[in-house]
Amino acid sequence: GWWLLAVLLLIIVVFIGYWLTCRYRRYRQYQQILTELQHLDSTDANSQSSEFTTAISTLLRRVALIRYPRHQVASLSGAAWLNFLDETGGGGEFSHGAGRILEHGPYVRHRQDVPAEQLLKLTHTWIKKNLGRPVDIER
DSSP: OHHHHHHHHHHHHHHHHHHHHHHHHHHHHHHHHHHHHHHHHHSOTTTTHHHHHHHHHHHHHHHHHHHSOHHHHTTOOHHHHHHHHIIIIITTHHHHSGGGHHHHGGGOOSOOOOOHHHHHHHHHHHHHHHHOSOOOOOO
16 A cells, blocks of 8 residues: 555656646746847837847747747748737737738848837737736836
8 A cells, every 4th residue: 555655646746846847947938038028128129120120020939839839830921920920819910010010021131110119019918918927028
């Protein structure tokens, strides 16, 4: 009887350890995303428009790859990428609002008008909806 209890206790300890490890990894990923959002929020989007839009698009893609299957996200670009973002929490703002800049903005090297404030707010909202945690940055 003691052996059975010891094995059962060992299985429970291993399960709890695995669960805590997975939870910690998700927490670290979330903290890295928040740090990157705060960094993007503090940058001057007007002086580095293509770099800013590239960083926003990259961050959104990283979160999408965490949340959705790779085969569903990895090959998306252009209008298909914006449609995906709208369907998964953008509410049409990526295809018809401030997020439209992400379709071509990261690939344009000349100076362009970037709706930085609206794009950051839209990014915050999308990440909040897809990670299921509140984004701690006040807008």
